[in-house]
Amino acid sequence: MEKAYNPKDCEEEILKKWQDEKVFTAINPNDSQTGKSFTVPIPPPNVTGQLHLGHAMMLVIQDIMSRYHRMKGDATLWLPGTDHAAIATESVVLKNLGVASREVFSRPEFLEKCRTHTDKTHKTITNQIKRMGASCDFTRERFTMDLGMSNAVQKIFTDLYKAGLIVRGHRMVNWSTGAQSVLADDEVEWEDRKEPFYSIRCGRFVIGTVRPETKCAHSPIVLHPDENYVLARFTDSAGKSEELIFSEVLFYDEERRNKVFNLLDENGKWELVSVHQGKEFEGQKFEAETYAGMRIFFVLCDAQVIDIKKGTGAMTISANHSADDYDLAKRRNLDEYFIEKIGFDGKMKSIAGVLEGETVQEARWKAGKTMKEKGLLVGKDTSYVHNVPLCYRSGCVVEPMISPQWFIAVEKEFLWQEGVGRIRNEELEMKNKGEKTTLKKLMQDAVREKQVKIIPERFEKTYFQWIDNLRDWCISRQIWWGHQIPIWYDEQGKEYTAHEQTLLFSRHGESEAEPSNILQKNPLLTKKGETQAKELGEKLLQEGRRIAKIICSPLERSKKTAEICRDALTPSNSPTPLNPPFSGGKSGGEIPIEIWEDFDEIRFGDLEGTVRATETGKTTMERMMNEPTAESLEDLHSRALKIWEKISALPPEDGEILFIGHRAFTGILFAVRDGVKPEHFIDVRKRWEMGNCTVKEITWMVKPKKDSFLRQDEDTLDTWFSSALWPFSTLGWPDTKNPDFQNFFPTSVLETGHDILFFWVARMIMFSLFATGKNPFETVYLHGLVCDEEGKKMSKSKGNGIDPLDMIEKYGTDALRMAMVVGTTPGNQVNLGEKKIEGYRNFANKLWNVARYILALPLHPDYKPLTNGNAELLTERWILSKTQRLIQEVHKGLENHQYGEVGQKLYDFTWNDLADWAIEASKTETQLAHPLQEVLKTLLKLLHPYIPFVTEKIWEVMPLSTGGHDTLLLALTAFPEYDEALIDEKAEYDFGLLQEVITKIRSLRAATKVEPAKKIKAIFTGSNIEILQKNELILKNLARLEEVLYGEIPTEKCVTDMISGTEIYLPLSEMVNMEDEKGRLKKELLEAEKLLQNLDSRLSNEQYITSAPPHLVAETRAKKEEVEKKIETLKILF
């Protein structure tokens, strides 16, 4: 072993080992130790993204839980994947192409470019995930735009649509004129801006606005019904006067009044004419001048929207261009006031008269100018600052606009029924069956009934606050990269949904190649195979299947199977005419068989004619990889993609479509649907394996049935829509019979940052309950935001960001991992500096050296294993006992998601107990070699979830690891179990005393400035000296003593102290400045007396004696005695 641990040298090699051994490929729960599954769906990172500390944080915590559960023997699946991140990807792709707008390309062209780009960047982020040591099952990696996912998106969209929960409507949305798209609320950035605030005459009323360009149409003047308004007369210095109406508070606030009316003659005079409540004006109708000409106004009173302290206490509204005004107009049925003043191009409409066609920005100052010229302005405050919404992408000002969009109606009631909104808890299911509910209620109940547990709990409040105020979710986006809305329109604008097509996949009957075990391209069916084919048809018939069409491979064995099966299905041959089968739309006719040339088996090339794989010890696929004439994995991939394209383009059928194909290629087909990359084809080979004539059923969404022209809605879905399906779509939904779905859903823990509790977590709960009837996960664990050392958000612009990859390079992955998690607590911000990472680099090195030392110890020939506390060595009993306590704490902590604390405990044990004491003791007691190896072995396992690399590396060189039940790889060993038999309280007490005595002597030596190397004499009296006697060698070596005496209080001058009733005397008078020593003693005495006082007051309290737990009182008494004794001793010396 090298002197120092060098992560760079071994991390890559260890990663490869894990990969080669398929350590992270989830196993079936039936094959696991515990029979239980543990599933973690990864929050899919942006496919174009780079690893940042937020990712690092989630990866570390998820890896700790995954590795822990895997080692505990659970069938553990940590399912990785990436997110297509629609808007971000589009802008990156456009930027890379150097193009301003996607319209330069056709839609398919542009999508192709996005796909190429994401295929490329996908490798970057996944490799970075791997470098973190993340034990994800990459054979199950998914992408939110892979085929299966798109299918799932279409399926749930269609179901929601049919349930009336997805609706198209005109709603107020954030419109980005720059991006020409609707923005989600979280895509809007707010900025304080200084813009002129105008006060405008509107008849006799004065209104305020920062948006003069919108004051061009008929509008209500809105007043507060119960607040006071004044009719005030203003007379300028020339003697001209006018009457204006505005709020009373403004009239009496002279300073503000002057500001609001700063365009009026400053030498003019105000006088009060009369005071009125707002409602006195209600209903007044009048014509008044605007910048765009004469318009009609009327007075409307509304207590909800008017804040009398703002502006003049009066306003006009723009129902189409302000969310508040929109709500008011809706609420008060002001239908005729929905007037479009601004277009989607960001330019003024004709209602703006002279300003028609101007951009909003231009129109704004021009409107102000025109008003001024027309004498409509009474004031202009240029110092007004307000908060402006900006498009995070184009930077333009976001306009609230009314636009047709798709929404998820969260408050719309729908009926509980099979498969829709069914809840997992059976009691609840009964309660709710046949009842109406809403998506909002589903989300609320899941958390309220604790079916989904949120850690830390306080985020439940945040969750409810959000859900309670939730409005309909706008899911459509005007971009191209994403899932296109699966709705089609005919010429009349009628809406059509995707067709849910059931596909049955079967394999041909037994062929001649099977008994002969020779790879053949085109063998015939055997007799057995023919029977199997017939049985297949009969079975389908019996099940009441309505096979509309059979599609089969061009090879003889499948063609023949298809024919036999078809005949068995055809009515004339049917033994059960009571159950007439459906036959492809032609009553009584034959079921059509289509042959797809490219649906044949994988092509073996020159391997043909050789003995089948099983006999050569290698699978056929493995052999194919080295055979240039055989079909390559990439070729298989693209062939499978083409088949899926063909399937998706199939005309919808009312019955099922039966595919008869081949084992290997059908497997590839399923793999490709699930987004499996060619390099993993071999790993997943067994996942979809099928026997002769067995059937797999899947649901596949195809275009709707309509002979005439159909046009698909051009919008795409919000990225969060597909993310909201993540926990179940990745496991095969909508095919709920998929083994992965059955084995691993619902998932166990969803770990993510608390900032996406709403956008993601809540929506997953909503969709999962709707689609599967189950909550998607049992527990939600939320980590905090990662910030720099000073608690500032990390950002590229500030340059305070720490790049996790740099840190890995510099300190190793383990150091970064440990630093991310130790000293943190769920949901709280984590302030991470480089120093902290450095500290854990040191820790990894410490562990390395602990191992290096322990492994170099010669095993003691006389060592006898410890049997229930009979060992002679105190140190051994002590360290074994401490190890058990550690195991117990680690289990408890990890079960309760206390990752920070467990990490701390592991650190403390390694450094303080093992390295500083047990190892130091072993330099005296060489028999410790054996137990220390055992402890190290256990410790490596305990530490492995936190620092997998260094522990795995040490494991590699451990001689013990090859024996016993342990596996070659640490990642595959069983996690240590707590063994109470090894707990030894006496040993813990005795060794604790030894530690205290040694520490005290060291401290006394340092305080009295004795040369460190100097060996001195020590005398012990009082209690417990037999413990010291027994362990005199350790005592001597660790405290640097040359002679030890017991029992007699020395006569010479001594430095002294007392620990747990044991008095320590060090005769150092000739070396010590006795004045200093006096000072030290005095301080000790003072402290002891203070403590005694404290204890005394506690014990003299009746209430304490009676109310406090007895053991506590006893402890206090003992403590008191001890302190009294100590004071006595100190006083004698004084």
Next chain:
RNA sequence: GGGCGAUUAGCUCAGUUGGCUAGAGCAUCUGGUUUACACCCAGAGGGUCAUAGGUUCGAAUCCUAUAUCGCCCACCA
């Protein structure tokens, strides 16, 4: 404006049902080439647990108010 949280050593943070003299790492100081480790060892100093009240035998921990900071949501008169 509404909500949530934080405030503990010079710095960054632990402290899960209230209970020994409140802990860790870093930094500081003193001393150390003890053949596992200077990415180390031994020792030391450093805290009215933001403030003010309250509950309790007992409060960093529970309650109430105040202050400061942070985050989330809402927000164009």
